[in-house]
Each structure stands twice: as structure tokens, then as C-alpha cells.
Amino acid sequence: MSNRFWLAPALAAALLTACSGPSADQAARLPILGERDVRPNPNGGPADTIFATAPAFAAVDQAGQPVTNQTFAGRAYITDFFFATCPGICPKMNGALLSVFKPYATDPRVAFVSFTIDPAHDSLPVLDDYAQRLGVTDAKRWHFVTTGHSATARDTVYGLAKGFFTAAQPDKEAPGGFAHNGTFALVDDQGHVRGLYDSLDANEVARLQKELPVLLAEIAERHPKATAAK
Amino acid sequence: MMGRCLGLGALGVVACLSLPGCFSNNRHQGARLYAEACAGCHGDAGQGLGRLIPPLAGADYLALHRDELPCLLRRGMHGPMTVNGVLYNQVMPAARVDDKQLSPARLTNLLNYVENNWGNHAAPRTIQEVERQLTACPTVGE
Secondary structure, three states: HHHHHHHHHHHHHHHHHHHHHHHHOOOOOOOOOOOOEEOOOOOOOOOEEEEEOOOOEEEEEOOOOOOHHHHHOEEEEEEEOOOOOOOHHHHHHHHHHHHHHHHOOOOEEEEEEEEEEEOOOOOHHHHHHHHHHHHHOOOOOEEEEEEOOOOOHHHHHHHEEEEEEEEEOOOOOOOHEEOOOOOEEEEEOOOEEEEEEEEEOHHHHHHHHOOOOOOOOHHHHOOOHHHHHH | OOHHHHHHHHHHHHHHHHHHHHHHOOOOOOHHHHHHOOOHHOOOOOOOOOOOEEEOOOOHHHHHOOHHOOOOOOOOEOOOEEEEEEEOOOOOOEEEEEOOOHHHHHHHHHOOOOOOOOOOOOOOOOOHHHHHHHHHHOOOOO
């Protein structure tokens, strides 16, 4: 009988060691999401795995400043897609993101980006008003961005939404004329999407709040100097 | 005499047992409708969202516009409105559950819930009162 009591922990320990392998002493890591590509090494060595990265974007925020992938180089950022006159899920979605944002409101390690999917209506003053009304006063911390006024601006942002694993499209039946789901994407310092969270589910929002520090710890490991300087 | 008393007593017991049974299904209807149709924007506790979505908790608007609220829920609302001295300007869709507009009875339960929670206190509404207020409401978007 007493042998059995020994068996369970021993088995668990063996399993843990087997699964975690060489990185047993490393902290938990978030997965890298998206399709990965395996490229044969021209020199005959082991093949390279190319991990998917978030799509390239060039937008302008509520302060009139350009925002691109480079804006967040070396830092984490969280994205969502919304529109200012959205009577559907946006208030809940951005309310949830606000609760994630608040503890990090002055933390430069992570930034927030909300893309408008209605660039024809959401001009910079509209985006600025929206941000102010939500309680976001510093555009550098939470960018409310538009892909511009061109005829293709809308297609651009729909493409981006897809690239950040969410969906947005015009829909006359949907409240406010656009259908979209409220997925948050967590992107790392190298542009990889590391987490997707359904903003309408409180458990998912809590998971983002738990996983963001895990990613920040990983980034700090990669940039020991930047962390030491702080 | 004794028999009649017992009979009345039994009737009373039956009435007492069956009455709550009749109402129990709808007892929390206001809270359920609120959770389904309103909480997404106005918050689980009627707290609103910044200066985007007005609060319902402690909102002066509820008392100041009491008679208009059934119409406001039935038809939705857009354009500027002031709540507790703060100017809001968003679109509020008509309150719908399962893609259906709310009946006068459901509106009554919903309003009684909103008007008597989170520190709000108002005289209870009757269905007749809500029906009357709805007939005065222009039939736009129905």
C-alpha cells in the first residue's frame, strides 16, 4: 500500500522531466501562433523553422503620429479592432482592454493598439475623442489608429484584422453596419503573435492578464541590458 | 363551522404555495434581461464606461426622464445626452433579446430592475403605465 503512495509523485516527476526536456529550468513560455515554415538549410545542416509574424502595418494614431510595427520593436503590444460608433460589442471589448491596460498605463514594456475598421468615419479627432472618453490620455501608451482616408484603407484594415486572427467586415445586419469579433492579440518583441483572447469572455481576459507578465519576463530575458538600465 | 375553517385554511395554504410558483419564473426576469441586453455596454453593475457609455447606477437621467424610458429602450437612442452633468454622444441600439423587441411586461421588469438597483430607488412601474408610455412613443424603427 505505502508503495503506491510513492508511485504517483515519482511518476509525475518522471513525466514532468520528460515533457519539459532541456528547458526544464526555464520559465513557462507562451506558444508562437500561426503557420510555421520549415526551410532546408542550404549548407546541409538542420532545417530552419520560420515562425509566422504579425502583418506589416502603417497607421496614424489619435495624436497624428505614425504607428508601424517598428513603433513596438523590442516591446510587447496588444491589438484589437473596433469602430467609434459601434453599438455592439466594442464597449465591452474596449472596457475589457481598459482593465488590462490600467496596471500597465505607464509601463513602457507593453503598448496597446486599437485599429478602427471604419476609417471613413473615424477621423483623427473622432479617435482622439474616443480615447479621451475612454480615459486614455497618453496616445503613446494606447494608440487608436486609422489606416487612412484612401479608398483602400478599409480593405487594408480588414486584411490586418485577419492577420491578427480576428474578423471584420461590413454587414448591414450587424449593429452599426460592421460585423467583427472581439479578439485581442498579444504580440511579442519580435512580432510573433503569442496569444489570442476573446474579449467578451471574462475568463479569457483574465488569461491575458496572467499571460502578459509571462511574455514580459521572456522579453526581459532576451534584452538583459534594457532591463538592467531601468 | 370547524370544517369550513379547515377548508379555508387549506385554501389559504394552497394559495400561498401556488402564488410564488406562478411568479417565480419571472422573478428575476429584469436581471436576466439586463444581463442579456444591457450589461455589455452599461456594465454588470450599471457603472457605464468612461465618458463613452453613461452609467445607470446613480444616474439622474432615470428620474428626470422617467416617462420616456420605455420609448428609449424600445427605439434606442442617438445624439448627445447629459447624465450626471457629463455629456455623452453614442448610439444606443433598441433593447432586443433573441432578436425580438421587448414586450411591455418585459420592459416593466427591466426598468424596475434598473431603477431599483445599484443605489437607485424609484416607485415600481406597472405594465399599464409602461403600455401607456409606449403608445405615446413615435413608431420609428419598429
